[in-house]
Amino acid sequence: MTLGPDAAPAPEDDVPVPCLASAPSWRELGISMPMPALADEEGPRVDPGLPPVVDAHVHLFPDRVFEAVWRWFDQHGWPIRYKLHTPHVLSFLLSRGVERVVALHYAHKAGMARALNAYVAEVAKAEPRVIGLATVFPGEPGAVDILEEAFALGLKGVKLHCHVQCFSPDAPQLHELYEACARAGRPLVMHAGREPASPRYPCDPYTLCAAERVERVLTDHPTLKLCVPHLGADEFDAYARLLERHDTLWLDTTMAVGGYFPVPLPRQVLEVRPERILYGTDFPNIPYAWDREFKALVDLKPAEDALAGVLGGNALTLYGVDRC
Known part of the structure; x- marks a missing residue:
């Protein structure tokens, strides 16, 4: 299974705006995939003395799609440590003290989204601790209808992936999707950072993705709630500045x-606006212990209210849901 479309739309040749990045790119630093697995020790569960934890970046797919994703990552990304199908993903995290999970998925080609959305909607209906998101392939026929149908099924937002789906954040075919999310009040999670980037993606993320392209989206769609995963890697400084300027932007720590x-x-x-940061992991598609990111955040010893927000409160606020 290829994780990109057969024919990728070309990014728009817009008038460039000044680049916001100020640090060397990961490519300039020589960081590339595939990456190795780590044999780090995993903890038994979340410390019950800590604030409630919401993992805002968990992937759920039907079995065959999961297995195809794992084959791709094993060859081109990193070795997957937890090859768990959906029921076991949920039992693993929830039994270890994670209070809720935000379920993300993506369609790597046109025609997949309706089935994937129906799958996640059924999972969320059966397990109320799952906050299910929808997906769509940008530019496919009836894309807005697909999203509106997914919202009617109870899905709480949308996940898009520039690398996999091969689009730029400010490409024309995205505007109708942004408008649909804004009308419905549904947040959009979009992997719009340049990294982590595999050379086996069907298009170059460095051509598609840039912080200034995301800023165009935030400016053109001022009521769209947008969450960029991986803290916007690798343009961390640029995304810190975007957080300062835009009240509709969130980042996750994945x-x-x-x-x-x-x-x-x-x-x-992490520190410029901690109320806009969400804890996320990419579970189960990770090459290290399930609680590695969680421990790292706790070890930073942020203020109590900031930690409570990052670990769970900010995600619940973004998606408009109550604690279990």
Whole structure:
């Protein structure tokens, strides 16, 4: 299974705006995939003395799609430590003290989204601790209808992936999707950072993705609630500045704070507006212990209210749901 479309839309040749990045790119630092697995020790569960935990970045797919994703990652990304199908993903995390999970998925080609959305909606209906999100393939026929049908099924937001689906955040075919999310009040989670980037993606994430492209989206769609995973890796400084300027932007911590990639901890982006940061993991598609990112965040010893927000409260606020 290829994780990109057969024919990728070309990014728009818009008038460039000044680049916001100020640090060397991961490519310039020589960081590339595939990456190795780690044999780090995993904890038995979340410390019950800590604030409630919501993992805002968990992937759920039907079995065959999961297995195809794992084959791809094993060859081109990193070895998957937890090859668990959906029921076992949920039992693993919930039994270890994670209070809720935000379930993400993506369609790698046109025609997949309706079935994937129905699958996640059924999972969320059966397990109320799952906050299910929808997906769609940008530019496919009836894309807005697909989202509106997914919202009617109870899905709480949308997940898109620039690398896999091969689009730029500010490409024309995205505007109708942004408008649909804004009308419905549904947040959009979009992997719009350049990293982590595999050379086996069907398009170059460095061509598609840039912080200034995301800023165009935030400016053109001022009521859209947008969450960018991985703290916007690798343009951490640029995303810190975007957080300062835009009240409709959130970031999640997925794979960006546990020290897996050999770059300094991006403390500035974590600290500039902690109420806009969500804890996330990429579970089960990770090459290290399930609680590595969680431990790293706790070890930073942020203020009590900031920690409570990052670990769970901010995600519940973003998706408009109550604690279990």
